[in-house]
Amino acid sequence: MYTEILGTGSALPKQRITNDELAVLVDTSDEWITSRTGISERWISAGESTSDLAAEAAANALADAGVEPADIDLVISATVSPDNFTPTVSCEVQKALGLSQATCFDLWAGCTGFIFSLMTADSLLKSGFFSRALVIGAEVLSKLVDWEDRATCVLFGDGAGAAVLGRSSEPGLLSHVSGSDGSRGEVLTIGGVPLMNPWSPERAGTAGQGSLNHDQSVICMNGQEVFKFAVRAMESSIRRATELSDLSLHDISYIIPHQANNRIIQSVAGRMEMPREKFFTNLDHRGNTSSASIPMALDEMNRAGLLLPGMHLALVGFGGGLTWGASIVRWTRQS
Ligand SMILES: CC(C)(COP(=O)(O)OP(=O)(O)OC[C@H]1O[C@@H](n2cnc3c(N)ncnc32)[C@H](O)[C@@H]1OP(=O)(O)O)[C@@H](O)C(=O)NCCC(=O)NCCS
Incomplete structure (x- = not known):
């Protein structure tokens, strides 16, 4: 059984903030x-919640795919900035869009x-448990x-991106690689809420709340x-995922990297001896939007008509975490 991307969508808050x-x-x-990052502007919430942006991106992806809300049976939302511990962003999207079967x-x-x-989502679709997913x-x-x-506030932006996945008769999602290294987690952190119960040491003490201070x-x-x-992680992930798809780097039409820093992308392109133009970037007008950056870039490419049937994307x-990973996608949609 194969799976493919049926459509994409994205959403931004209304407020644009420039470097000046x-x-x-x-x-x-x-x-x-x-000069240090390649970022000129980013979009910053003026009240939009993570779930608001997620629901708007998901609605746009459903419209692009021509899929009805009732046909979605799986929703997975990636985020490091949910509105709540519960309900999740995915459940909020379900409520907003009426995804009653998901x-x-x-x-x-x-x-x-x-x-x-x-x-x-690809694994759960291929296993037969689900048939249409919103990611x-x-x-x-x-x-x-x-x-x-x-050092950090200039880098980040807000936004959301989404893709609709379905089972297909021809290969679309070809391979994935993933990895984690918790032993190096301290180089990039966001602390959680402190332990504050009637019996906790000093009430707002540090015991029992994980490795970071609140x-x-x-x-x-x-x-x-x-x-x-x-x-290093981007280079090795792209190489391994390409190999697993039985492709060579020459077969990859575009690399869609996490949009963190232009110099990181430039450096990967140089090490891999790949043309910089093969790396799609929109970070100049989006900033680093964490989990949203790759699907927002994919949607921008889709809507610009850059993706043609049969193209291979990394x-x-x-x-x-630290975490890293790559997916090879064969684009199957007619634009
Ligand atoms: C953050 C980053 C842009 C900093 O660039 P850098 O070249 O490493 O800069 P440094 O941290 O060495 O800082 C150099 C100087 O610029 C200063 N500086 C830092 N941020 C600055 C800013 N926004 N404006 C002006 N100066 C700044 C520093 O204080 C330092 O000054 P000093 O030499 O007087 O101490 C770069 O390290 C980076 O992009 N790292 C990856 C971050 C990332 O992608 N994170 C998300 C992962 S998902």
Whole structure:
């Protein structure tokens, strides 16, 4: 049994924030941000929730696929910035769109979340448990950013992307690779809520709340360590996933990388001796939207008519955990 991508969608909050606007908040400049990251602007929630953006992206993906809400039986939302611990983003999307037949759950794997969700949905479809899936990446990272930390606040944006997956008679999703290294998790963290029960030491103490202090409930990062990890993880993931699909790098029309930093992507292209033009980027006008970045880029390409039937795409991500992964997709849709 095969699976394919039937349609894509995305959504942004209404508010656009430029580098010059950030330079009013922290000691930075448009020149520093663009030269170090490639980012010019990002979209920041003015009230939209993660579930709002996820539902809008999902509705757009359903319309693009021509699939009715009642035909979706699985929803997986990747996020590191859910609105609640429960109900999940996926269940909120179910409520908003009337996906009454669906089993819904969220998946938490840092910026690799969409790749892990795609792999999970693909496996569940191929196993025969489900027949049509909505896979979503949605984030409102702006609530987790320390807006006084110039080293991180310039990098991130909010948004959502989605894809509809279905069973097919010809191969669409060809292979996946994935990996994690929890021993290096400290280089990119977002702390959780502290233990605060009547019996906890000092009430707001640190015991029992995981390895981070609750004053670290913002994105903290060792930028240079993440940079080095990202370059290696992306290169090895693309190479391995391509091999598993019995393809060579020449067969890949586009690489759709996690949109974190232009210099990371440039470096991967150089190491792999691949033309930079094969790496699709939209981070200049989106910033790093974590789990949402790959499906938002895929949707932008789809709507721009860049994807042709038979093209091979390599979707590749890396992020907190640490986690990494790649999926090879054979595009089957007529545009
Ligand atoms: C974050 C990142 C852009 C920083 O770039 P860098 O070249 O490594 O810069 P450094 O951290 O070495 O900082 C260099 C200087 O710029 C300063 N700086 C940091 N952020 C700045 C900003 N927004 N504006 C101006 N100066 C800044 C630093 O304070 C430092 O100053 P110093 O030399 O006086 O100490 C880069 O490391 C990166 O992109 N890493 C990967 C991050 C990532 O992708 N994370 C998400 C993973 S999912």
